Amino acid sequence: KAGVTQTPRYLIKTRGQQVTLSCSPISGHRSVSWYQQTPGQGLQFLFEYFSETQRNKGNFPGRFSGRQFSNSRSEMNVSTLELGDSALYLCASDTGGAGTGELFFGEGSRLTVL
Amino acid sequence: AQRVTQPEKLLSVFKGAPVELKCNYSYSGSPELFWYVQYSRQRLQLLLRHISRESIKGFTADLNKGETSFHLKKPFAQEEDSAMYYCALADYGNNRLAFGKGNQVVVIP
Numbered sequence: 001k002a003g004v005t006q007t008p009r010y011l012i013k014t015r016g017q018q019v020t021l022s023c024s025p026i027s028g029h030r031s032v033s034w035y036q037q038t039p040g041q042g043l044q045f046l047f048e049y050f051s052e053t054q055r056n057k058g059n060f061p062g063r064f065s066g067r068q069f070s071n072s073r074s075e076m077n078v079s080t081l082e083l084g085d086s087a088l089y090l091c092a093s094d095t096g097g098a099g100t101g102e103l104f105f106g107e108g109s110r111l112t113v114l
Numbered sequence: 115a116q117r118v119t120q121p122e123k124l125l126s127v128f129k130g131a132p133v134e135l136k137c138n139y140s141y142s143g144s145p146e147l148f149w150y151v152q153y154s155r156q157r158l159q160l161l162l163r164h165i166s167r168e169s170i171k172g173f174t175a176d177l178n179k180g181e182t183s184f185h186l187k188k189p190f191a192q193e194e195d196s197a198m199y200y201c202a203l204a205d206y207g208n209n210r211l212a213f214g215k216g217n218q219v220v221v222i223p
Contacts, residue, residue, distance in 0.1 A: 108157075
């Protein structure tokens with residue numbers, strides 16, 4: 001079956017703009033997690049959704065938000081972009097919850113903020 | 115707080131030499147730990163988990179609760195082992211996997 005799909009794969013924005021990233025999980029997976037990956041900090045947890053409900057949120061400012069739709073697809077939004085938001089944003093899905101251990105990751109959306 | 119520490123950022127080893135990636139964790143409950151790997155231009159994927167106690171691609175990892183460690187080992191490194199490795203801790207109460215900062219492994223031919 002198809003893997004986790006993230007769009008767009010690459011994007012360039014300027015400071016102050018906002019961006020929306022999309023994630024389509026593996027069919028049948030109801031949990032979607034988002035991570036920010038940077039060389040210095042590794043993988044940092046943003047939030048996790050299950051059945052359209054945000055169950056947990058990481059330590060990121062309110063500019064970072066997300067949602068999940070009834071078909072389990074998820075979006076994350078970053079408003080008022082800052083240079084430090086440049087990163088690879090990874091989406092991962094699994095069947096029953098992010099705590100089960102095996103997350104299936106997408107290829108990521110690489111955001112560059114100029 | 116649940117935390118995963120991978121002390122070495124970059125590890126260079128010669129082909130055929132042993133490789134060991136260190137991972138330490140802090141967790142109040144019964145830990146469940148994993149190693150994930152990201153090869154160049156590939157997605158992050160699960161390498162192994164401690165509960166399965168199996169060897170994957172020659173890698174093993176033993177959970178040591180006394181030392182709160184879950185080090186990844188391979189006796190003879192291969193060039194295809196060059197990748198980024200992340201140790202992760204299941205934080206079921208918060209529905210998330212907590213990852214370490216990762217180890218970049220470079221195997222020198």
